[in-house]
Amino acid sequence: MPVDTRIIDGRLRAETLSREVAAGAERLRGATGVVPKLVTILVGEDPASKIYVRRKAEHARAIGMRSVSHHLDADLSEAALLALIAALNADREVHGILVQLPLPPQIDRVRVLAAIDPAKDIDGFHPMNVGLLASDGDGIVPCTPRGCMMLLEAELGSLQGLNALVVGCSNIVGRPMAQLLLRAGCTVSIAHIHTRDLPTLVATADLLVSAAGAPGLIRGGWLKPGATVIDVGINRVPKPDGDGTRIVGDVRFDEALGRAAAITPVPGGVGPMTIACLLDNVLRSAERLAAEGRCAAAA
Secondary structure (H helix, E strand, C coil): CCCCCEECCHHHHHHHHHHHHHHHHHHHHHHHCCCCEEEEEEECCCHHHHHHHHHHHHHHHHCCCEEEEEEECCCCCHHHHHHHHHHHHHCCCCCEEEECCCCCCCCCHHHHHHHCCHHHECCCCCHHHHHHHHCCCCCCCCHHHHHHHHHHHHHHCCCCCCEEEEECCCCCCHHHHHHHHHHCCCEEEEECCCCCCHHHHHCCCCEEEECCCCCCCECHHHCCCCCEEEECCCEEEECCCCCCEEEECCECHHHHCCCCCEECCCCCCHHHHHHHHHHHHHHHHHHHHHHCCCCCCCC
């Protein structure tokens, strides 16, 4: 029997979180003189990366944070990038460092991410933060998985005992997402685009998080009736009439309606939460650094 599918409004939840972060930043400034500062680093001319960096900077400034962007040439040496990161690590007015991925081939991504001060690693990609997440420690959690958890918990309350399936195994979303779901008491399976008999796995999931980056991979008929679906996929595909492109998720949204109990739209679901959680990570980093005496009031 068809169900009345609820659309999970990520924009609305992100607006609420952004207001909370803005209030927290103002409290921190009033108490300590510290104004949270985000520094983004973009190497090269990737069009999508340029858009993402600009949006992050705009959102930071809109809620009262300081934001500085370094846009560097694509032929930048790894040594030069590491030197910049070292300088930002030492800058007591910087609380969040974000290196936009992907990086040009001459730069070792792993080495660069490991060079960021873990306390300023607001993406949560430093090996120390990855390890803290895996061991139930108190580190910085990657923004997109954290946003997904906020949406799930707002929709379902406790997740304990639910069967959860994560489709996608990247270090950015899939793996940390699985760790967070384990923390919440779910029974977690991980799949990807090479998984055999994916429909059978999907049919067992009380909640599904898809971050495969494969447009329309998940058919609506595969879903367990009443499942909750978080679609992280942001895929640009041609419009049916051939006039331009449109953005779709990994899950066939129209097919999921009437079968899923709740689903995030694409766009308007997870994307806004990612930026809001990023700014919340900047605030948390600033608060922690201020408490440890490791940062300075704004000049």
